[in-house]
Amino acid sequence: GVPFVWTDTTKTAFQVLKQQLISAPVLALPDFQQRFIIETDASDRGIGAILQQQGHPIAFMSKALSPRYQGLSTYEKEYLAIVVAVDQWRPYLQHAEFDILTDQKSLTHLEEQRLTTPWQQKAFTKLLGLRYRIRYKKGVENTGADALSRSNTQDTLFTVSSCQPAWLEDVISSYNNNTMRHGCWNNCQYAMIPKVASLFSKEFFDSEAESGWEGVHKSNKKLYQPSTTALWEVIQGSR
Known part of the structure; x- marks a missing residue:
């Protein structure tokens, strides 16, 4: 690309631009006694438009194109930009005739053309029902709508992390240190925690199904501590 040179001219232009951005009014209020003008443009990945009166912007529109619409031809993308802009600002436009400016010259004869596809x-x-006139504007002059039609592709840095409760490590270590770990736990119908006081309390208060205190009797039913008979049945069934 062309190297950027910071000169007195570019510095002055930069200062003027900053002043214009912070000077009121940034957007003009619509005047229904004046003629509305829409500038539209489309790129490979988006569409943009400006609603203005007497050279002062009233509203901006910028939309990214979905993969379905990215496959349209240049003519159809420019056509889509006009349709979306008009539909969005219809309340401003339906009362009087307005102008549409586009850099797709073939669209200036839209009403005379044969539309070949259902879309x-x-x-x-x-x-339909609107009074408008489509006029051609050179692409080099249609800079505002052109900028709005181009998506800003900035790289995004992110990291993927997952949370794992620290008490799971206590469960694993308690299984390894438990004398009844040899296959018994895998054959039970219940999720069993080794008989360690700290693990019982964490399971009781942290589990979504068992959390909360409902009194001694109801809360006690939520806890399962296998009896010797139950474990013996599991062992016999696993043989």
């Missing part, structure tokens, strides 16, 4: 025909229905 084009359906999109055209959004323009």
Whole structure:
């Protein structure tokens, strides 16, 4: 690309731009006695438009194109930009005639063209009942809408992390240190925790199914401590 040179001219332009951005009014209020003008443009990945009066912007529109619409032709993308902009600002436009500026010259004769696809025909229905005039504007002059049509592709840095309760390590270590670990736990119908006081309390208070205190009798039923008979049945059934 062309190298950027910081000169007195570019410095002055930068200062003027900053002043314009913070100077009121940034956006003008609509005047329904004046003619509305829409500038539209489309790129490979998005569409953009500006609603203005007498050269002063009233509203901006910028939308990314889904993969479905990214496959459209240049003509259809420019056509889509017009349809979406008009549909979004319809309350401003339906009362009087307005102008549409586009750098797709073939669209200036839209009403005289034969719409060949169902999508084009359906999109055209959004323009019915409105009074408008489509005019051509060179692409090099249509800079505002062009900038709005181009998505800002900035790299995003992120990291993927997962949380794991620290008490799970206590459960694992308690299994290894428990004398009844040899296959018995795997054959039970219940999720069993080794008989360690700290683990019982954590399971009771942290589990979604067992959390909360409902009194001695109800809460006691939530806890399962296998008896010798129950374990013996498991052992016999696993043989």
